[in-house]
Amino acid sequence: MDKDKLRKADIFSGSLIVILGLSVMSGALKMPMKDSWGGVQNVWFVSPALFPLCVGGMLAFLGIVLIIIALRSVGVEGLQSVMRFLTSTEFLKFLREPLVVRFYGAVFNLDFFVFLMVPRVDFFLAAILFLLVFFFMFYIGDHSHLQKILKFTIFISFLLFLFVITGLNEKLIGVTEFGADWLVVFFIPALCFVARTTVKANPDLRKKYRLSLVIAFAAPFIIGVIFKYFLLVPMPYEGLIVQLLDSIWYAELWS
Numbered sequence: 001m002d003k004d005k006l007r008k009a010d011i012f013s014g015s016l017i018v019i020l021g022l023s024v025m026s027g028a029l030k031m032p033m034k035d036s037w038g039g040v041q042n043v044w045f046v047s048p049a050l051f052p053l054c055v056g057g058m059l060a061f062l063g064i065v066l067i068i069i070a071l072r073s074v075g076v077e078g079l080q081s082v083m084r085f086l087t088s089t090e091f092l093k094f095l096r097e098p099l100v101v102r103f104y105g106a107v108f109n110l111d112f113f114v115f116l117m118v119p120r121v122d123f124f125l126a127a128i129l130f131l132l133v134f135f136f137m138f139y140i141g142d143h144s145h146l147q148k149i150l151k152f153t154i155f156i157s158f159l160l161f162l163f164v165i166t167g168l169n170e171k172l173i174g175v176t177e178f179g180a181d182w183l184v185v186f187f188i189p190a191l192c193f194v195a196r197t198t199v200k201a202n203p204d205l206r207k208k209y210r211l212s213l214v215i216a217f218a219a220p221f222i223i224g225v226i227f228k229y230f231l232l233v234p235m236p237y238e239g240l241i242v243q244l245l246d247s248i249w250y251a252e253l254w255s
Helices: 003-028 050-086 089-095 098-117 123-138 143-165 168-174 179-199 203-230 240-249
Strands: none
Touching: 003 050, 050 089, 098 123, 098 143, 123 143, 123 179, 123 203, 123 240, 143 168, 143 179, 168 179, 179 203, 179 240, 203 240
8 A cells, every 4th residue: 555545544543543542531431530448538540540541542642643644644635535435335345355354353253252252151161262263264264264254153152142141041050050151062063063164175274174173272271270270360250161170170070
């Protein structure tokens, strides 16, 4: 891209940065600036809101600076060109380009992991599924393979979301304490099967597929066991696998 196109892109990206900064500040303002605890009055400069306010304010400021620099370079005509592009069919074509779809995949998998799985699914299962999706999207296969994995990930995330919001997870507590965990236990081999159907005809891709499986399963267990049982750091959510590991680690299975 030439400098003119980059500056026009800066107008768009700068606007997104400003919106992000303002949203961070909005969330920070909901935190208490000062309060009284045990008869001790906390002052504003020890408030937990101070750091996110500074970060959000700096993001908004730098976004504005980026927009100003871009406008000085391309002028009002450049701004009008950006607006015409954002409202044209060319922008819709841009949103469907392979590089942009790859961005969708990365962002969606992170959101799926952080906001849906981490608070509700056993850490080991969540981490394995997260790594498998990333490896299957970006390490093996072509763009059509990435699209297949992304669509399947959206599908299973929708099922897990329905499972949670409908209260089915709580209703199954009488049968099993880890309903969401068991759902992910079924998702993992299903995802592996979908990925395998794409790469089975290519020896090089099959090798990458096997390597992805080894790393995706080994890494969470190695890191998780070290943090959980040697450093005594609790997992974000401890469910089915953690209970099994606890039974093994504390020899409950042998008593």
